[in-house]
């Protein structure tokens with residue numbers, strides 16, 4: 001083998017190892033600038049009380065208005081943000097934005113609306129995490145009881161004592177905590193026992209599509225378990241009336257999904273909320 005061939009082989013090997021494409025590299029540099037350039041935007045998706053048919057809450061979901069690629073989904077850029085160590089910064093920005101916007105909605109007549117904000121493991125593990133949450137609430141003049149923080153099982157790999165201490169501090173202040181994507185992580189059950197969790201969010205993968213008998217059995221089980229533990233439960237990914245009545249029959253009273261609304265920009269939410277309330281009362 002010639003020297004040249006050896007080098008080529010090595011280069012190809014390396015490329016395969018870290019799987020960084022040129023496209024990703026440019027996205028990374030642009031992501032660093034995106035925060036400063038104010039290209040990030042918070043979209044919101046309604047959470048609905050199934051029996052009353054009214055929105056009780058709203059989830060903040062970040063988007064990137066990329067100057068060339070239109071709107072990028074968090075599934076595309078959050079993994080990059082995590083690698084680059086800027087995901088905590090993004091989370092905190094979303095938190096501040098969501099608290100301010102929710103206060104605005106309260107003033108506009110939706111006085112009971114609860115905002116849910118996703119929190120990455122990286123943000124949660126910051127030593128000053130709880131005080132940063134407090135600061136966001138104070139700045140927005142939002143009562144802590146209108147904020148819910150969504151964590152996932154990724155956060156549970158942190159020290160149990162650290163998680164418990166922070167969750168307890170949040171609880172004392174009146175902030176609620178939900179466990180997102182419930183059912184997808186193998187440690188979900190033990191987390192529920194160990195941590196003070198207010199709400200379970202059943203992952204959309206269990207209700208999507210036709211709903212296999214296995215998935216239906218899992219949904220049924222999670223709802224029953226949540227109810228017996230006095231933990232509130234929200235079903236994600238509800239797209240049809242059939243899916244809605246299925247979970248309602250099992251004792252789930254809260255839903256989130258395209259049936260009610262997709263994630264939309266803040267200025268469209270008022271109209272959608274009003275329409276929902278009008279059409280069901």
Ligand code: C2E
Nearest residue numbers: 061062073074091094118119120237238239256257258263
């Ligand atoms: P998630 O927190 O589980 O949010 C729900 C996701 O399901 C959203 O995707 C939403 O658009 C989607 N969804 C809701 N209802 C339906 C439905 O009826 N059908 C279908 N097919 N999808 C539905 P999105 O907005 O793309 O967000 C993906 C994930 O990115 C989120 O999942 C969350 O884990 C993460 N994420 C979003 N914003 C933030 C953020 O500010 N910080 C952090 N750390 N993570 C975030």
Ligand code: MG
Nearest residue numbers: 059118150180
């Ligand atoms: Mg979530």
Ligand code: MG
Nearest residue numbers: 180181201236
């Ligand atoms: Mg989820």
Ligand code: MG
Nearest residue numbers: 180181203204
């Ligand atoms: Mg999800």
